Amino acid sequence: MYGYYRVAAAVNKTTVANPQKNAEEILSLIQEAQEKEVSVVVFPELTLTGYTASDLFLNQTLLAAQNGSLEYILNNIKSVDTIVILGIALLEADRLYNCAAVIQNGEILGLIPKSYLPNNKEFYEKRQFVSGRDIVRTTTELLGKEVPFGVDLLFTDKKEMTFGVEICEDLWAVTPPSNHMASNGANLLFNLSASNELIGKHEYREELVRTQSARCMAAYVYASAGVGESTTDTVYGGHALIAEYGATIAENERFSLENSLITADVDLERLRWLRINESSYSDGRRKKTRVITLGALPQISELQKEITPAPFVPSAYADKKERCDEIVHIQAHGLIKRMRHARIEKALIGISGGLDSTLALLSTHRAFEMMGWESRNIVAVTMPGFGTTSRTKSNAVKLCEALGVTLKEVDITEISRKEFEAIEHDPEELSVTYENVQARARTSILMNMANKEGGLVVGTGDLSEIALGWSTYNGDHMSMYALNSGIPKTLIKYVIEYYKSNEAIAEIIDDILDTPISPELLPHRDDEIVQETESIVGPYELHDFFLYHFIKYGAKPSKIRFLALKAFDIKYDEETVTKWLKVFLKRFFTQQFKRSCMPDGPKVGTISLSPRADWKMPSDADMQAWIDELE
Numbered sequence: 001m002y003g004y005y006r007v008a009a010a011v012n013k014t015t016v017a018n019p020q021k022n023a024e025e026i027l028s029l030i031q032e033a034q035e036k037e038v039s040v041v042v043f044p045e046l047t048l049t050g051y052t053a054s055d056l057f058l059n060q061t062l063l064a065a066q067n068g069s070l071e072y073i074l075n076n077i078k079s080v081d082t083i084v085i086l087g088i089a090l091l092e093a094d095r096l097y098n099c100a101a102v103i104q105n106g107e108i109l110g111l112i113p114k115s116y117l118p119n120n121k122e123f124y125e126k127r128q129f130v131s132g133r134d135i136v137r138t139t140t141e142l143l144g145k146e147v148p149f150g151v152d153l154l155f156t157d158k159k160e161m162t163f164g165v166e167i168c169e170d171l172w173a174v175t176p177p178s179n180h181m182a183s184n185g186a187n188l189l190f191n192l193s194a195s196n197e198l199i200g201k202h203e204y205r206e207e208l209v210r211t212q213s214a215r216c217m218a219a220y221v222y223a224s225a226g227v228g229e230s231t232t233d234t235v236y237g238g239h240a241l242i243a244e245y246g247a248t249i250a251e252n253e254r255f256s257l258e259n260s261l262i263t264a265d266v267d268l269e270r271l272r273w274l275r276i277n278e279s280s281y282s283d284g285r286r287k288k289t290r291v292i293t294l295g296a297l298p299q300i301s302e303l304q305k306e307i308t309p310a311p312f313v314p315s316a317y318a319d320k321k322e323r324c325d326e327i328v329h330i331q332a333h334g335l336i337k338r339m340r341h342a343r344i345e346k347a348l349i350g351i352s353g354g355l356d357s358t359l360a361l362l363s364t365h366r367a368f369e370m371m372g373w374e375s376r377n378i379v380a381v382t383m384p385g386f387g388t389t390s391r392t393k394s395n396a397v398k399l400c401e402a403l404g405v406t407l408k409e410v411d412i413t414e415i416s417r418k419e420f421e422a423i424e425h426d427p428e429e430l431s432v433t434y435e436n437v438q439a440r441a442r443t444s445i446l447m448n449m450a451n452k453e454g455g456l457v458v459g460t461g462d463l464s465e466i467a468l469g470w471s472t473y474n475g476d477h478m479s480m481y482a483l484n485s486g487i488p489k490t491l492i493k494y495v496i497e498y499y500k501s502n503e504a505i506a507e508i509i510d511d512i513l514d515t516p517i518s519p520e521l522l523p524h525r526d527d528e529i530v531q532e533t534e535s536i537v538g539p540y541e542l543h544d545f546f547l548y549h550f551i552k553y554g555a556k557p558s559k560i561r562f563l564a565l566k567a568f569d570i571k572y573d574e575e576t577v578t579k580w581l582k583v584f585l586k587r588f589f590t591q592q593f594k595r596s597c598m599p600d601g602p603k604v605g606t607i608s609l610s611p612r613a614d615w616k617m618p619s620d621a622d623m624q625a626w627i628d629e630l631e
């Protein structure tokens, strides 16, 4: 489903050295995985015998019993299309290997031996096993059949999934085998483990799994042995984890006395597209691998994953103060460097009482505070026009007064009328010309005033407006430094809200947040805003969602729509999402010419549309393929 696969980590109740008893527990977990539409389920290391069988591995009876129980499992899962990864001891060329067996529909598709055998303190695996790194044969015989065998095996469904398997200590090694598997195309990694519990060890283990998923740009599924393993010298807590590209997305309760199975839906298509954007992934060394094709996999009937409707906004768990401080510091630092370099001591901002100019003013003020520069060297200019309402104007004035910046007022109505006359535009015709004359008049005033004052014009346009081209070319689109260019509208709101902690401006901020978003370029009606941006271009929360998935994951429009419907639930229906998504695509494509010559400005989050850095796109590209894909 749209590149999503359900994966699972299972921890079975173990009876050490009793493979048949273990087989029954394993079978019940396989059945659960199949019922839950899981594509691949991984079990702990040496699943059938138990990891802690120790020197009993050197006894023929245990191995024979294990193989008998393995055959029993295979016979019982002939109609199970879920891939099952079990740990077994394998006798090959008179050596014992600690292996993972990859099974589908009762067939063993491949055997992967462990490379790194821990052999210190509580671990003494080299007493019984040898490393599989240097094996010569590429197949081995098991239960009367030739099976692919080696550390070079990968498995693919020839769609989005390619997976590799490693075993416990392999992940702890300096160069885990999963590094090479990932470099060779595995976007899903499994680990069969037996990792004992020591104080704090689970945190380290979680970090290892999480960071390996980040480094490999993959999903990593980890299952460690638990209840029933021998407690002779150590205790196994049955830790199971699923991480995806640096985030732990599922984790079980350790020390369970029962079987446990965790699942997560991972977006393997997303990972592939993230990789093509990462030069150090592409530069990863490729090795010879053997890729085994899997049979058809279970399909997910409903995605079980929360999709955040506000991907740019930090989660509720994030420390708001810390995040906002970081954002404002990035902005302030960007501006300080530029002003110092140009030996400019004044900043000019057109201040409208809207969200964007409010944040630009607050961040500029923070920069001046950091440098010990005087607030009055910030020149805030209010430029009322035909659409300016007393609400926005008075909020702008009150904010400037509270911050102690220099406030200037230049009415643009007369200037605009003169321009209409000069270009022979009928002022009754409320067209785009009518709007843009005002926006350009403001920019012209700011730029000219900047020359007069010896200042720099701080741009206010945000990332969402830049994506949509919702600005007037060479009007508010232009400035000397575009301070908000890396911040989308949904995040602008979040940061401004944080400033409510400053009591002196809390009330003003509340009202600014409450005011409908508007360019106020069309005449107001009885001092009420008539031009509401979101009813013209669509809700910013949708556009920010579209932008995030479009740029970050190169997602297809149909997938973006699917995710938006899931994220916003009943708030928007399919027709509404499709309508605004088409608006997004059309504007995004047609408005690139505005981005191609946008001013410098700081990148704040993972997405920026700077034509010099993050986003290089022709201004005359055709959008039809994207629109058609939605049909």
Ligand SMILES: Nc1ncnc2c1ncn2[C@@H]1O[C@H](COP(=O)(O)OP(=O)(O)OC[C@H]2O[C@@H]([n+]3cccc(C(=O)O)c3)[C@H](O)[C@@H]2O)[C@@H](O)[C@H]1O
Pocket (backbone or CB within 6 Å): 432, 435, 436, 439, 465, 469, 470, 471, 472, 473, 474, 475, 476, 518, 519, 521, 533, 590, 593, 619, 620
């Ligand atoms: N690919 C391309 N390469 C080069 N030039 C291209 C072009 N496509 C159009 N053009 C030209 O660009 C011009 C159109 O662009 P432009 O002049 O900017 O005008 P346009 O984008 O049509 O209008 C600006 C829009 O932004 C809105 N706005 C303005 C200011 C502030 C805010 C706000 O809320 O923040 C919103 C305003 O309401 C209006 O709807 C036309 O002259 C057209 O010929």
Ligand SMILES: Nc1ncnc2c1ncn2[C@@H]1O[C@H](COP(=O)(O)OP(=O)(O)OP(=O)(O)O)[C@@H](O)[C@H]1O
Pocket (backbone or CB within 6 Å): 349, 350, 351, 352, 353, 354, 355, 356, 357, 358, 381, 382, 383, 384, 385, 388, 442, 460, 461, 476, 516, 517, 518, 519, 520
């Ligand atoms: N009445 C005004 N006085 C001074 N500057 C203005 C005025 N109206 C618009 N501007 C300038 O033009 C910019 C673009 O206008 P726009 O309406 O997009 O921004 P905003 O009002 O700050 O924020 P938002 O778009 O979130 O409402 C403003 O940020 C501001 O710098």
Ligand SMILES: NC(=O)CC[C@H](N)C(=O)O
Pocket (backbone or CB within 6 Å): 045, 118, 123, 167, 168, 169, 170, 172, 193, 194, 195, 196
């Ligand atoms: N079974 C293993 O390979 C365990 C080794 C690993 N370093 C651990 O302690 O978890």
